[in-house]
Amino acid sequence: MRRTLTMVRPHLRQHRWLALGGIVALLFDVVFRILEPWPVKWVVDSVTASLGADLSAASGVRPTTASFLVLCGIVLALVIAGRALANYLSTVAFAFVGSRVATSLRARVFAHVQGLSLRYHATASHGDTVQRLVGDVGRLQEVAVTAGLPLVGNVLTLVVLTGVMLWMDPVLTLVLLAAGAAYLAVSRHSSPRITQASRRTRRGEGTLAGTASEVLSAIRVVQAYRLENTVAREFAAGNEVALKDGIEARRLAAGLERRTDVIVGVATAVVLGAGGWRVVQGVMTPGDLVLYFMYLKIAMKPLRDMAKYTGRIARATASGERVADLLEQRPDVEDAPHARPLPAVRGDVIVASLFAEDGRGRPLFRGLDLHVMAGQRVCLLGPSGAGKSTLASYLLRLADPRDGGILLDGHDVRDVTLQSLRSQVSILLQESVLFATTVRENIRYGRLDATDAEVEVAARRAGAHEFVTGLPEGYETELGTRGDTLSGGQRQRIAIARAMLRDAPIVLLDEPTTGLDPATALQVQRSIDELTRGRTTIAITHDHAQVRDCDRVLWMEHGEIVEDGPPEVLLRDPGSRLNAWLREQVPA
Template identity: 60%
Template sequence: MSLSKTPSAPEIIRAPEPATLPTIGPKMARSPLRRTINIAKPHLRKHRMLMGGGVVALLFEVIFRVLEPWPVKFVVDAISRSLGAELAGTGPLATEGLLLACGVGLLVIIGMRALCNYLATVAFALAGSRVATELRGRVFEHVQSLSTRYHSSSRTGDTIQRLVGDVGRLQEVAVSAGLPLIANCITLVVMGGVMFWLDPLLALVVVVACASFLLLSRLSTGKITVAARRTRKGEGSLANTAQESLGAIRVVQTYGLEKTLSDRFGSSNQKTLKDGVQSRRLAAALERRTDVIVGVATAVVLAGGGWRVVQGAMTPGDLVLFLMYLKTSMKPLRDLAKYTGRIARATASGERVADLLDERVDIVDAPDAVSLGKAWGDVEFRDMTAAYGDGAPVLKNLNLSLVGGRTTAIVGPSGSGKSTLVSLMVRMMDPVSGSAHVDGLDLRTVKLESLRSNISLVLQDAVLFTGTIRENIRYGRADASDEEVERAAMLANAHTFIAGFADGYDTLVGERGGTLSGGQRQRITIARALLRDAPVVILDEVTTGLDQESRSEVLAGLATLTEGRTTITITHEASVALTHDRVVWLQDGRVLLDGSPAELMEHQVFASWVRQQQAADEAHLAEKSAGGAG
């Protein structure tokens, strides 16, 4: 047995970590729109052909839109000549053939424009859906790769909101706003050129109108983006509150917290509503100001164009053509005002997605990482200091060597660093200094996949996923046959209760296994670990909170799981610790006691802890017996 007193805490010097969200730096220097475009750009390249086809269809749609007013011009001028009007230039008179040809021509142009618009919409919708799907998958993979540093401080509801809602908003705007925006900008440029050709003087009205719109848009877009950013942040907070409340619904109902949490949700909901209304109010104000600009431009062209016709500088058909072009070219201004709000809100969503992707993945394979292969299971911690973020060290200069194939119980008061050892073993975090080893290899030199394939982890909170019992066990090894799944369940003492269900192994379990008892959930996770057949088994408080019958069943399954494997058991139960080959007592992040159970019973701290628990267990049994007799 080795005994050690807790020495004074050493001075720990750590290299500064890069901040997760810097206040000044390249990320903040880039504009929100540019950041949004940059996160989608890698995915857009894969769909160049589809988007190129959409652009071609869009260009043809613009051409047909430019041609659309010309049959009307020909008819108006022809009718004016037939009625005896003297017009500038020469042209045909109105005949049945001309009128019919213009009518058919207009119908063909409208039909072709509609077809091109349909093809462009479908192409961009397909591209947008595929890009959003790929981006959502990329963000999900990124979030899964983040270490304990991120997941211990982030809120799940907000992360899900970014993953689903914000990415979905990017897709929606790309199709409903991005496509019309491109078409309208091209239309505005082309029609502006045609209007300058028809009458440069009147065309200046369009230039002034566009310049006025750009000035208003520039002043409003930033405010809309800020308001939209607050709205999306508020929606993320709402998702957090809902997720936490519904995830702990039994506690909420038992403690009568429905009103308290409803008030909290209502307060966040009202704030989100206020921010959302402000965003839409700013967007609506921009749209209405744009309507005024369009109205003024139309009035000026109508009056000035009428005077130009009277002077003989243009024909009535030219004026009709100009007015139709003006109406069509002013529509892009109205749409630009309408889509400015949508794009600003999408930019706020894009920023949130970009912030998530900017989170640093700090647990990665080294460039020269090697595959561990099938490990024997020797585990060693050398001069290891570990901490969460910039907090105080949890483990301090820890030295601990665990022999392969033996069982070791890690005990000690709460906060002594027991669960931190688990995170270090599976490399959910890296030590600040020192190193962790398996079979003599530093974990940082081993490929993550090969390391984790050698470890089975069973937690106190038995984690099951929505699906069948068979699927949950098979997560231990994806290629396992049904026979292997059932054999693992038998070894884990789970087969009997599974077979008792109407659907057996095809029984669906609810979210986190809520339809099963604690003991049943735990035995399924043991079956999953057995199926994995890993040489290192880590058990973290697996019997805590179970009744005596469930505890006995779980312990029987654990005996099968841990046989011949390196087993590290984190426990607060003396009865569990005493069954192990070795017990390590952690306190204040250091090893205080280390030896066999018999050796540690000679130490007052450990012996007193065991006796207290045994006395409590005896008192509980006596109380239970008395209750049964009564």
């Protein structure tokens, strides 16, 4: 709980005046709760005295009159109305605070997750991450309003009531203190077990979310290989585990509630017997006993509520831990304290003495040096695991090498801000990533301040305008998730239009024509030629046509450049790796 409170405290400061208003309303609610039983006491004592009872021990008791009864009723109604209003205002204020804090926290977590390294995203379950963003933050908000607010009010009431009851009858108040001590002893035993069960439940639910996300994102493969029953059994097994943990948490919470009911019942019985005897002795009036009983009922409510809400609070604590764990993940790549914006560059790339490891910690680059001149088109070839994609990721600072550096027009990429660096690089991947919004907005993501006219010019240059205008709503057509409503070639040309709109001096290509049929690949290649004209281009490709058209080929093996030169020169050498590779690609 301490971690959770520490996590949300910065967001609470932003709404401190609204929270303060809620606390003031809550204090008025407590005051009205204290006042509410007094008209009942006055009526009981007055009626008892009118029936002939000797209430000499009590001062100020007056015989019953109609006007007095009416006055007591009016006072009681006003007190109840005041308490209702104060309770309403405090509930609304804290609901607003809870909603705004949850919204701010969710935005903060989402921004943090986006900044985490590719290494984290490669190993973390996307479904579980979404569960933390939506489900766990939402549970924190819900419990803060439905459990936290009533408990705060009840605890304040308990503190004030304890003082009032000590003033009224110190002996009977010992019963209340004993009941509180008994509850703390019982709760100390049960609460940790409830929290542990709730923690297992939330972890299991996160695993389920990850499984569901993985299966649904690969639904074509699941259906094509008839894996529905297999993945359903795996999901059902995880679901059963989460169910058992959830039932265990609720069973423990229910046990705590019932033990608390017993404690409250015993305390009430003791006060009933002892209080009745003190009335007979003349120490208390019947109205005092009724007042004390009503106070006892109000004072016992925090114990009942604490038992009732322990399960919810435990689940909220588990959710808070999961969100805090996510926020404590540190990005591998961040802006340096001295980072400055990168000025406009021509695209001159220097790789200087690069040392790095692969994803399993084995040496990959051992002092790699490379110079790509501005405007040059370079193709990276080589076997899988040679370091081609890793080198491209260092240029974008998606990761950092162990030693050495990369310079853009003489600027070390680690000395400039990430935003300014990445704004000067366009990237086109094998699987073009589109979003579930309109075609126009997908292209505009290349440069958010672009006009509609600029978007359409980029689409024309990418060869996308013709098919886009043929869609049901043209540029305003909403695409499905990841753009699956379009063909592979159409998705690539929209991605190329987005890169063109960005108008960056450096272009990274990662197998952009792989998986396309020859006719579509040719159309996409024409669009790529338009995109890369006059720009520094680093292409990871196995497209022999693209290799022939580039200015320079780099063949990489085991993190080293073993061949470097223009394609026509390397192809004239019968012993070159490029020549052997091309013979395999285009058999005689």
